[in-house]
Amino acid sequence: MTLNVMYFAWVKEKVGIGEEQLSPSDEVKTVSDLMEWLKTQSPAHADAFADTSQIRVALDQLHVPFDTTIGEAREIAFFPPVTGGAW
């Protein structure tokens, strides 16, 4: 499976890039699995995903929980909790 993996805000800064095409191993089934696998990809990835309590995820542009199966999804994005304007 080839996934378009996207990062936003400080997750992007820690990883060092905004987007990458990745083919995770077959053991990667869920969002949690993918985060664990990403940590093994580089020290920058490991740093970005060190505390996943501060990370949220969207699968094919929909918010999903970590136990979601990636399945046939093409795009996954990791980012901090959203922070719109200050009202």
Next chain:
Amino acid sequence: MIQVQGEPFDAGAEINLFLTHNANSGGVATFIGQVRDFQEQESERNKSISALELEHYPGMTEKELERISNEARTRWPLDDVLVIHRHGRMSPGEPIVLVCAAATHRGDAFTACEFIMDWLKTQAPFWKREHSETESSWVNAKESDDTRAERWSKTD
């Protein structure tokens, strides 16, 4: 209608246009979110913030705003909904977001407008960054926003 844009917008002109499109609605509620005067707000941190930057997730932002707007339409009898949201760098006093809700009765318009704002703040993929002359920092999410959004959770 949903508009996500980098350019500034004229909230008054947009509201006027919305009114002409919805001349038969009895009530129109509007909300405008503006960039605050940072220097007053951030004085305790003893730094002067000169600009605000909103990063967003192109594609998902539009989808989320559409979803929130559709959810409002299923919950209240609305004639029309408009959401305009900016991204990128902006200065104090500029409008960031405009929400307009048109309905036959004012109650539905007021409530829908508030619902859209509360959901938008916790669901729409925007991340705020504050710039000062020497540094820039990401703003953390606030629990009070989650609490406001949870008020709208359906119990049925």
